[in-house]
Amino acid sequence: MTSAAARTALDLTAGLPVPSLEDFYRDLHRHPELSMAEHRTAGRLAERLRTAGFETVEGVGGTGVAGLLRNGDGPAVLLRADMDALPVREETGLPYASEADGVMHACGHDLHVTWLAGAAAALADGRETWSGTLLVVGQPAEETGQGAAGMVADGLYERFVRPDVLLGQHAAPGPAGLYPHAPGLIMSASTDVDIVVHGRGGHGSRPEATVDPVVTAAYLVTRLQTVVARETAAAESAVLTVGRIEAGTRHNIIPAEARIALNLRTQSEAVRQRMLAAIRRIALGECLAAGCPKEPEVTVGATFPVTVNDMETDRRVAAVHGEVFGAATVFDPGPAMGSEDFPQLAAGSIPYSYWFVTTTPHAVWEAAEGEGIPDKLQAVPSNHSPHFAPDLSTVAPGVRTLVAGALAQLSVA
Numbered sequence: 484m485t486s487a488a489a490r491t492a493l494d495l496t497a498g499l500p501v502p503s504l505e506d507f508y509r510d511l512h513r514h515p516e517l518s519m520a521e522h523r524t525a526g527r528l529a530e531r532l533r534t535a536g537f538e539t540v541e542g543v544g545g546t547g548v549a550g551l552l553r554n555g556d557g558p559a560v561l562l563r564a565d566m567d568a569l570p571v572r573e574e575t576g577l578p579y580a581s582e583a584d585g586v587m588h589a590c591g592h593d594l595h596v597t598w599l600a601g602a603a604a605a606l607a608d609g610r611e612t613w614s615g616t617l618l619v620v621g622q623p624a625e626e627t628g629q630g631a632a633g634m635v636a637d638g639l640y641e642r643f644v645r646p647d648v649l650l651g652q653h654a655a656p657g658p659a660g661l662y663p664h665a666p667g668l669i670m671s672a673s674t675d676v677d678i679v680v681h682g683r684g685g686h687g688s689r690p691e692a693t694v695d696p697v698v699t700a701a702y703l704v705t706r707l708q709t710v711v712a713r714e715t716a717a718a719e720s721a722v723l724t725v726g727r728i729e730a731g732t733r734h735n736i737i738p739a740e741a742r743i744a745l746n747l748r749t750q751s752e753a754v755r756q757r758m759l760a761a762i763r764r765i766a767l768g769e770c771l772a773a774g775c776p777k778e779p780e781v782t783v784g785a786t787f788p789v790t791v792n793d794m795e796t797d798r799r800v801a802a803v804h805g806e807v808f809g810a811a812t813v814f815d816p817g818p819a820m821g822s823e824d825f826p827q828l829a830a831g832s833i834p835y836s837y838w839f840v841t842t843t844p845h846a847v848w849e850a851a852e853g854e855g856i857p858d859k860l861q862a863v864p865s866n867h868s869p870h871f872a873p874d875l876s877t878v879a880p881g882v883r884t885l886v887a888g889a890l891a892q893l894s895v896a
């Protein structure tokens with residue numbers, strides 16, 4: 484243990500009110516709220532921030548919460564937790580399972596809010612040990628990609644402070660107590676695309692009088708598989724998944740249109756643009772081949788950017804995490820195909836560090852089929868699963884990671 488940041492982080496989190504934080508977590512877990520409807524969650528977080536001494540405002544960018552603590556000269560550091568839950572019916576059977584019908588904290592954002600509240604209080608309590616400014620953010624609507632951009636557009640940085648650095652963390656599958664860090668690309672970009680194929684409807688017995696959009700859509704789905712397989716270099720990482728295909732009502736009616744909804748995962752803007760161009764070209768080509776009466780409509784929907792950690796910022800945070808938790812708990816997992824809207828908070832240029840905290844209970848991990856980490860990772864409940872159930876033992880460590888990360892950036896005596 485050498486750095487002042489690591490020593491101070493351990494000091495400030497030695498006496499964490501763990502039972503109270505666990506109660507807070509269970510309460511949030513029982514009462515999940517969908518994206519842009521995080522009213523109760525925002526209220527509970529704001530209450531804790533006010534109690535801790537933060538100047539706190541609700542309703543930023545919809546249901547967002549911002550808490551500000553100015554504490555002398557030094558960098559301004561933003562700590563972020565997302566707050567929204569998912570339209571998933573919980574099947575964990577936990578005593579504190581969701582009480583909201585068909586809504587669940589299946590991505591761990593309840594844990595993120597708990598970590599943030601705990602870290603904000605610990606840093607405020609120990610404010611004589613550091614100087615600088617803390618901007619603590621409860622962000623709505625991460626899952627729909629609206630929340631971070633919405634808060635920035637609502638003047639988050641003009642009304643409070645423009646931070647010098649951003650920190651965020653996410654619960655992830657893996658034996659509880661690991662802190663994966665990547666000093667560069669850590670999450671992929673995600674892009675939704677909708678395609679409408681226009682045919683000409685008619686009787687199923689007389690295809691010659693129609694242009695069948697079902698057959699065109701089927702060719703299209705198959706041909707789209709070549710975008711990754713035949714048009715993307717082997718060294719690039721990309722995924723194209725057609726998640727929905729819709730057409731028709733009855734056995735003997737040829738419908739007038741078919742709809743395809745697909746999602747892309749990419750790790751560079753160049754690959755993303757090439758894939759979008761290929762999708763447009765293939766859609767147009769298939770519709771031309773079929774003799775569709777109208778060109779297809781190709782619409783780009785919700786988009787998440789790549790998450791690329793600033794190397795220097797992330798290395799500094801990772802080093803302190805290594806000191807606090809042990810060097811073996813911090814490692815580079817390489818980029819994930821998952822996506823985040825966290826980079827929108829960077830507003831184009833603010834450096835950031837975003838890392839994972841593994842939360843699978845040890846008993847669940849040990850019981851999972853397979854020998855190595857990759858096998859077990861496929862066997863344990865992932866984020867968005869109705870069985871996703873982070874270990875309560877990760878409440879305190881997730882507070883500690885955030886406190887240590889903040890102290891690695893602030894001025895510490």
Ligand code: ZN
Binds near residue numbers: 590626866
């Ligand atoms: Zn999620």
Ligand code: ZN
Binds near residue numbers: 590591592
């Ligand atoms: Zn999430």
